[in-house]
Amino acid sequence: MDAPRFEPADAAYEQRVRASFGRQAAMATIGATLAEVEPGRVVIELPWQQALTQQHGFLHAGMVATALDSACGYAGFSLMQPDAAVLTIEFKINLLAPAQGQRFRMEGLVIKPGRTITVTEGRAYALDGGREKLVATMGATLMAVAGRGIQH
Amino acid sequence: MDAPRFEPADAAYEQRVRASFGRQAAMATIGATLAEVEPGRVVIELPWQQALTQQHGFLHAGMVATALDSACGYAGFSLMQPDAAVLTIEFKINLLAPAQGQRFRMEGLVIKPGRTITVTEGRAYALDGGREKLVATMGATLMAVAGRGIQH
Amino acid sequence: MDAPRFEPADAAYEQRVRASFGRQAAMATIGATLAEVEPGRVVIELPWQQALTQQHGFLHAGMVATALDSACGYAGFSLMQPDAAVLTIEFKINLLAPAQGQRFRMEGLVIKPGRTITVTEGRAYALDGGREKLVATMGATLMAVAGRGIQH
């Protein structure tokens, strides 16, 4: 994907993203780590684990979605005001191929930032024996919620 | 949702759904159980657990999607031929309210069955202190894959 | 679909919906009329016409989407404050069957109204030789924009 360059509204955006990510217990449960944090772009990585599989031994589509949703959400969050919380309004995911591999890399990118609504896209790649393969694409719509005292 | 009534192609549909569900390690990980299995309709339930939360302590949207995707997938699978496997092509989820509660109920319904493509819809409800609240809706498109020796 | 009952914020909701619909030149172009307007529910009808077809002589999916988007948008608009304008943030449509028929009926329903975000669902039916058939489903997310002097 083409990655538009954005100016963060908050110089401490990376620290804010990492702190919020650290509070997502679901990320620890799936073994996900924050690999890259840039203004409007976040990469999350996770290893395959049996506990996350569907009936054929591949990563469950919902687990792919879980990591992609966080990648998209934090890509949007990186551009928001310091006091904003981020909510996912909706996302759509296309499963292009079985999520088969030893590791997975989820990239979230902001397509259009906004005061209230931010639109993002995600790509999920499987790393299987040295080869990287696109296995899913996501489109996610986020909302910034400000001044409500919600800790993000 | 209005639940259209369908005739299963396979009298052993429930056994087939339960066997496949039992092979989804992700379902055990999130503590999900198969509450109801009818032709074209499946209900999955799970309790809240800290391990599945996002940064505000609610169920992570991806975990809601994981259970809803399985509910929709098995609703479709219940109407397929005995030798068919089911793949999710894509799904979209709308998060209507924070997934806050002690238990969650995910309902998947077939809207339009088909030889190759099946279209389903899902509803996620949070049970919070005796009240049930609609927290998410899903639309999922499935594909039946037959005769490839894939175990579902 | 189950139609939740809603209280309109504006007693003149129907007049407001009809006035805005009358300003949508696209509705006149596709021959669409407002058949029903209730709080949170709008039905739009249109006849088949050659000018709206795709390569097989059926209604073009985009034309089905055009009428469904307006049905969903006005269903949401009917519940908004008198000074609000409505924007479609996104919609998804599933095409279940060819849009083949003499007339079409598009129903838009509010699933979850909100101060800022409203979530709706749509159903498109084809009337073909006396039989009515579900040909498409839509999920649309709307945003209320207030106090900006936009006429809706």
Next chain:
Amino acid sequence: MDAPRFEPADAAYEQRVRASFGRQAAMATIGATLAEVEPGRVVIELPWQQALTQQHGFLHAGMVATALDSACGYAGFSLMQPDAAVLTIEFKINLLAPAQGQRFRMEGLVIKPGRTITVTEGRAYALDGGREKLVATMGATLMAVAGRGIQH
């Protein structure tokens, strides 16, 4: 968007796309023309016209969707077998900004071709006073239907 390069299955792909496009009456109605046809990539252009507007004088979201759906559909069709017809299973569109301008350019790209299922993405740009602006993104899932004597 990154445009993956694809080999067409049919050397006469452009002729096939143009012939089918010529049979879509809806394209003539909205004043759309085929600007570019490459393997896996199609660009459709259209001028603003009053007849296609919503209540604020911008292009109706459904009309944007109509042109984008055809751009995505023909991008996929360009890679299909000579005897295949193409059906849109579903699409999702995000409206990023009002479709305000004198002309519009819709680009459809294949992300993942397949024997049965093809996944595509679209981008809609408004040309307004010499400036080009991204106004919508689409994700569309297509199905190839072969050997049924359907003329595409």
